Amino acid sequence: MIAATFRGLIWNLVVGISQGRLYSAAHESVGVAAERVLALLGECADSRCAIMVVKDDLVFNNTLFREAGIHGVKLVRLLGAKGISRVDFQPGVSVGEIRALFADLASTKDAAGQYAHIRLGRVEMNTAAQGAVAGASADAGSLDDALNDEQIARVKTVYGQVSPFRELPIVGLEEVVTTFLLTFRRGANLLRMLSPVKSHSEHTYTHAINVSVLAMALAENLGLKDDSVQSIGIAALLHDVGKLLIPQEVLHKPGALSSEEFGTIMKHPLYGAAYLARVEGITKLAVLVALEHHRKFDTSGYPVLRDNGRRQHAASQIVTIADFYDALRSHRPYRRSLSMGEVLAIMQKESGTGFNPALLQRFTRMMLKAAAEA
Ligand SMILES: [Fe+2]
Ligand SMILES: [Fe+2]
Numbered sequence: 001m002i003a004a005t006f007r008g009l010i011w012n013l014v015v016g017i018s019q020g021r022l023y024s025a026a027h028e029s030v031g032v033a034a035e036r037v038l039a040l041l042g043e044c045a046d047s048r049c050a051i052m053v054v055k056d057d058l059v060f061n062n063t064l065f066r067e068a069g070i071h072g073v074k075l076v077r078l079l080g081a082k083g084i085s086r087v088d089f090q091p092g093v094s095v096g097e098i099r100a101l102f103a104d105l106a107s108t109k110d111a112a113g114q115y116a117h118i119r120l121g122r123v124e125m126n127t128a129a130q131g132a133v134a135g136a137s138a139d140a141g142s143l144d145d146a147l148n149d150e151q152i153a154r155v156k157t158v159y160g161q162v163s164p165f166r167e168l169p170i171v172g173l174e175e176v177v178t179t180f181l182l183t184f185r186r187g188a189n190l191l192r193m194l195s196p197v198k199s200h201s202e203h204t205y206t207h208a209i210n211v212s213v214l215a216m217a218l219a220e221n222l223g224l225k226d227d228s229v230q231s232i233g234i235a236a237l238l239h240d241v242g243k244l245l246i247p248q249e250v251l252h253k254p255g256a257l258s259s260e261e262f263g264t265i266m267k268h269p270l271y272g273a274a275y276l277a278r279v280e281g282i283t284k285l286a287v288l289v290a291l292e293h294h295r296k297f298d299t300s301g302y303p304v305l306r307d308n309g310r311r312q313h314a315a316s317q318i319v320t321i322a323d324f325y326d327a328l329r330s331h332r333p334y335r336r337s338l339s340m341g342e343v344l345a346i347m348q349k350e351s352g353t354g355f356n357p358a359l360l361q362r363f364t365r366m367m368l369k370a371a372a373e374a
Helices: 003-022 028-041 069-081 095-106 127-134 140-160 170-185 200-221 226-237 241-245 259-265 268-277 284-292 314-329 340-349 357-373
Strands: 049-054 057-060 063-065 084-089 118-122
Touching (some): 049 170, 057 069, 063 226, 140 170, 200 314, 241 268, 268 284, 340 357
Antiparallel strands (some): 049 084, 084 118
């Protein structure tokens, strides 16, 4: 999809909503804007277009669009006024639905309606994060911290819904990883983006977030394209989802584990992969990363697979490095947290066996550079 299409969509969405404020939804000018939006959606891959608002930026189909101009600012404001952070146009959307969307966004009523082929995502910020984001005087550091709180809250909500009987709202996760990517691009220090574990019960979410941030930073450092960085970010956020499907009294047992309990914990990659394989909208990559993140570069590790001699997927190699680093950096009830230098030294000893040597070298350099600049 080209920039002209994005610009056309922004312009016609703004026009449609503005005209909807002046006239009724039946007015010709609203209809013209809706028809133009529909024609432009036809230029999107598979006629799908996901428009996301991440802070003040617009993201189209997971690609940041920097040249949105004054109309972009206006669209961000119009959607923001309704608490909408995402608009997904799906194949089969009609002029009538787009007109109805314009009318709803133009109205002074709080809630926008339901449409068969348009999905709206809401901003669900906690109060602390809202305050800091709204506060223009917030310095960069406190803003990063506030974003982290917001991201933790979102990931916590999604993780709280993990159950074989419920749908996983992955749209929320896509927004989380896009926010990380934009935060890197704004030049935020990687180490400042990592969350300390505040309480034992938060470990699952903060670990998921940290692994995602580190894996995305490494993917970005390798020069991968935006959509690959995003896919790795989502896969990393979900790598340990299988832990939520094993008995929590085993997972959080403070003392030493019996060999049977240890065996149960070692099943989390299999449980996670089996669970994710059934979730609609989850990429095969996320399933693979969940399955392979405790396998090692030399093909040892767990679980033992039928094609055991095959190396981990490159994305799994990245997540394995991020996962190991964060696991050892975190303070756990049974051991102190290790310093960055201690963890990197331990990892170095496993270069070529536990970890891909080239990726580990990149990761080490990236972390040391971030530490020097922090
Ligand atoms: Fe794990
Ligand atoms: Fe993990």
